[in-house]
Amino acid sequence: MxxxxxxxxxxxxxxxxxxxxxxxxxxxxxxxxxxxxxxxxxxxxxxEDTGFPEKEIFSLSVMTFGKDRSLSQQAELDETMIRSLPGVIDASLIQAVPLSGGGSSSSVALKPSPEQSKSISVPYYYMDEHGLNTFGIKLLEGRNFRPEEVIVGNDFTGNGPNTIIVSQALADALFSDGGALGETVYLKNRPLEIIGIVGTMKSPWPNGMRDKTTAIVPFMDVQNYQHILVRTDKTERANIMANIEQKMLDVYDKRVIINVDGLDKTKENYxxxxxxxxxxxxxxxxxxxxxxxxxxxxxxxxxxxxxxxxxxxxxxxxxxxxxxxxxxxxxxxxxxxxxxxxxxxxxxxxxxxxxxxxxxxxxxxxxxxxxxxxxxxxxxxxxxxxxxxxxxxxxxxxxxxx
Structure with a gap:
């Protein structure tokens, strides 16, 4: 007892x-x-998998103070120069660096405002047709952007893009029964056709928005301060990062190159x-x-x-x-x-x-x-x-x- x-x-x-x-x-x-x-x-x-080959990617920020060149034309020259460097797989301008803690998001809805419909807050990236390859992300369904679909300007709602690539998580959230490919969604009240679906693609806030509902929009709003994302061979990344500033200044010297960081380091800081x-x-x-x-x-x-x-x-x-x-x-x-x-x-x-x-x-x-x-x-x-x-x-x- x-x-x-x-x-x-x-x-x-x-x-x-x-x-x-x-x-x-x-x-x-x-x-x-x-x-x-x-x-x-x-x-x-x-x-968690971010969807990116982090050790192959780095980003840099460009602050341009020169007034004698078109920013959009210079950005195209910069991208072409970087892509031509030995060891570089691809490069693209981007308005928000992934996994960095700073970016853009907006509501994506199935109907235009003021009509009521399912709506989800979605982080998005502005990139051109090189964006997917720079991200190192494969399409699960659909296709990539065509060059003519990439809009360069600053009027998103007026002369803006007409297409969008979404993550699988976003496609499932908007269309629970499947069949998201080819459907139209509304970002900032602009109709965009879903032409591609990718797998995991984390946002600039990987811990703040864990549902992985992200998107890529073919729109280039080139500013005096902008980011460039570069994907390289893993063994060449350190060498390219060490020389990229001088390479950029050789093309145009009226600017400052800052924040040259590997994506793995960016995530570590975040x-x-x-x-x-x-x-x-x-x-x-x-x-x-x-x-x-x-x-x-x-x-x-x-x-x-x-x-x-x-x-x-x-x-x-x-x-x-x-x-x-x-x-x-x-x-x-x-x-x-x-x-x-x-x-x-x-x-x-x-x-x-x-x-x-x-x-x-x-x-x-x-x-x-x-x-x-x-x-x-x-x-x-x-x-x-x-x-x-x-x-x-x-x-x-x-x-x-x-």
């Missing part, structure tokens, strides 16, 4: 310590389960905050678990010191060592289970608050269960050593303390 009632009465006589430990376990349960869920979410995000947060959460989890384990260990030691006479008496009356160990394990289990139940409820409430406040996913039940099991096992391990020491108390030493 586990003698639950005597153990419960003993807990009631020392309720302050038991209540403090119960609250500590509940707090640890609530925080650790949510922190573990967030860590798992961050790890899953960092492992993810730096998430990685730091994940590390802080891991440290928080470890500290909380250690503090809780020490709390259980300390409370058990305290109870043993208070009950030395009682333990000695039980040993003198023939109680086995296993009975003494079992007593403290059951006592700890009762307190721990109560704390885990309260902590589990608190974890759900905390997860719901975080979901509403920070737009994160809802806490999954398996993280609550997993955390509860881990804390329960940890509590048993924390109490087993002092319990075994209690079992080794000599009856003669206990009687001398009377």
């Amino acid at each position: 586990l003698d639950i009632k005597p153990i419960f009465n003993a807990i009631r006589r020392s309720k302050i310590g038991a209540v403090l430990l119960l609250l500590q376990i509940a707090l640890t349960m609530a925080i650790v389960s949510n922190a573990a869920f967030m860590i798992n979410d961050h790890v899953s995000y960092l492992r 993810d730096a905050t998430d990685v730091l947060m994940m590390r802080m959460l891991i440290v928080l989890v470890v500290i909380l678990l250690l503090v809780t384990a020490l709390g259980i260990f300390g409370l058990t030691q305290f109870n043993i010191s208070k009950r030395t006479k009682q333990i000695g008496t039980r040993r003198a009356l023939g109680a086995r060592k296993s009975a003494i160990v079992r007593y403290f394990l059951v006592e700890n289990t009762m307190v721990c289970i109560a704390g885990l139940v309260i902590g589990g409820l608190a974890a759900v409430v905390l997860g719901d608050v975080m979901m509403k406040s920070y737009s994160i996913s809802s806490l999954e039940p398996e993280f609550i269960v997993g955390t509860a099991v881990f804390i329960f096992v940890m509590s048993l391990l924390a109490v087993i050593v002092p319990a075994m020491r209690a079992a080794n108390i000599s009856p003669s030493i206990a009687t001398r303390s009377i």
Whole structure:
């Protein structure tokens, strides 16, 4: 028999310590389960495929201050020059660098405003017919842009493009029954025909917009400040990056070339905050678990010191060592289970608050269960050593303390 009632009465006589430990376990349960869920979410995000061969691509930004040349004509010369460099696979102007944290998005709808229809917020890239090859992304359906479909100008809604290439995720979101190819969608209220569908193609905000609903539009709005994306042979990228500034200035020197970064480095910089947060959460989890384990260990030691006479008496009356160990394990289990139940409820409430406040996913039940099991096992391990020491108390030493 586990003698639950005597153990419960003993807990009631020392309720302050038991209540403090119960609250500590509940707090640890609530925080650790949510922190573990967030860590798992961050790890899953960092492992996600972006769709780009990141180690083959780099970007550069061009700030032009010269007024003696047409920006659009100069941009075409720049692209042609870069594509001719040994080791370069392709290059394209782009208004937003992928995975960088800065870009453009707008609503894509099935009908023009003010008509009501399904509408989705979509990050998009302005690129020409070289965009797909520069991205290193293959078409799943349809075709690439034709050169005559690429519009150079600054009037998107007037003399703008008529076609669009979308990711599979966007096609599925807009047309759940399939058949997106050839359909018309509306971006900034302009009708665009879906001529191609690609696989994974992450946005400039890979963690902020995880649904991968992205698009490419054949439109070139060349400005004084612009980005160029370059895809190279992986082994040649470092050499090309080191020389690209001088190559660009040789073509036209009234400008400044900045932010020459590999796409993998760009993503690393974007993810730096998430990685730091994940590390802080891991440290928080470890500290909380250690503090809780020490709390259980300390409370058990305290109870043993208070009950030395009682333990000695039980040993003198023939109680086995296993009975003494079992007593403290059951006592700890009762307190721990109560704390885990309260902590589990608190974890759900905390997860719901975080979901509403920070737009994160809802806490999954398996993280609550997993955390509860881990804390329960940890509590048993924390109490087993002092319990075994209690079992080794000599009856003669206990009687001398009377």
